Amino acid sequence: MEVGRIADAYLEWIERTRALDLSLAADWLLMAATLVHLKSLELLPRPPAILEEEEQDPRDALIQQLQEYERVKAAADVLETFPRVGREIHVRPPREAPTGPAPLAPGDVFALLDLFHEILARGGPPEVTFQADDSGPDFGLCCRRVLALLGGKGGRVDLGTILVSLRTPAERVVTFVGVLEMVRLGWLDIEQERHLAPVSVLQVVEDEALDLHLLTGWVEEGEPGEQMTLPLGGRSA
């Protein structure tokens, strides 16, 4: 199975969600479904018993809801006319005296996706090194490699550099997912110095706080997880 192809399709889809207003689409979908439902009620004969039960015409409810929604939209329009802080107006943020280097901006998700896309695009076709028992890159190993590069709490590495240094696209994908997983677990943080700057990975907890079993449990169910119980001392990329 080609992971790259799946990833491409996924990214393309994400790209599309960026352009579309999904909630708007959902509104329309619901409205369309309601209208189709009403139409079907009119077209299809129904037993008189059911007709009597439904005293209120469902169309009335729909009309009333539409009217109320019109009012909401009007109110939203009114709100939009107010000059807003951050749009037309600026205020002075109170600032404390600087005490150290400026904090880095948190990375944004689209920067990550762009990077991921770029890394995938950069790699050529996967090398033909398949063996009968080759089950693909080892998730735990990929994670440990990243941790080794970080070298403990406070370590910072450029994510793009890590990914480019890997041989196969599959390893890049697995490593990328591993980084995301470790961010989710609160071990790592993703930062950018500014918008569109390179994405770096920062280790935010001590090595002792890293429970590698949390990673194994995620992928290697049923496996004894021997590979994963390696102490971090055994780090070597």
Added chain:
Amino acid sequence: MSEGILEFPQRPGGVDPELVAGVEALLFAAGSPLAVPVIAQALGEPADEVRLALQVLEQRRRDSGVVLDRVAGGWQLRTAPRFAAAVHHLLGTRPQKLSRSASEVLAIVAWRQPVTRPEIERLRGVDSGGVLKHLVDRGLVRTAGRTEDPGRPLLYRTTALFLEVFGLPDLAALPTLAEREGMVRGLGPTDEEEVPPASEVSPPEGAERSEE
């Protein structure tokens, strides 16, 4: 416009220019809206004097690039909207936008507060949980207790930041949507704790009133 006239707006005795300057310094340093009693306490001056000083300052700054506005129950120095593009350019920022759905949910909360999520969703006809959470994350909306209805849904209200961002002195300053009778229900700050520094309340003559 002559400054001399503004310094002493038809008041016997006028306003101490040094007090006006002091008020301005505090407003600049704070950045956020300051209520009259807070300014008065910091300067050790009577609240009535501070109010007069604020009026002088408001008038004097009217045509400048940084104007004095009544927002969120206090007073705040804010850039004049006509320089928005230049300021954004300087700061490398873009005008912050609210999505259409966020505007709608915010409007419902603003005019109908306190309001539950089921009520919001009934009005909009679509799931609004994500949008609501986004507004809470941005600090424009907050939870305010629960109703006794089945499931005890949370109630939502707008925050002081909402007033500041939208440049409103208080909730009563939201325009009434008179012709849209449905929205008027639940309008206005009906109970306790909405307007944060609760002392300074709406209309302009409020500046003349005394604090309790």
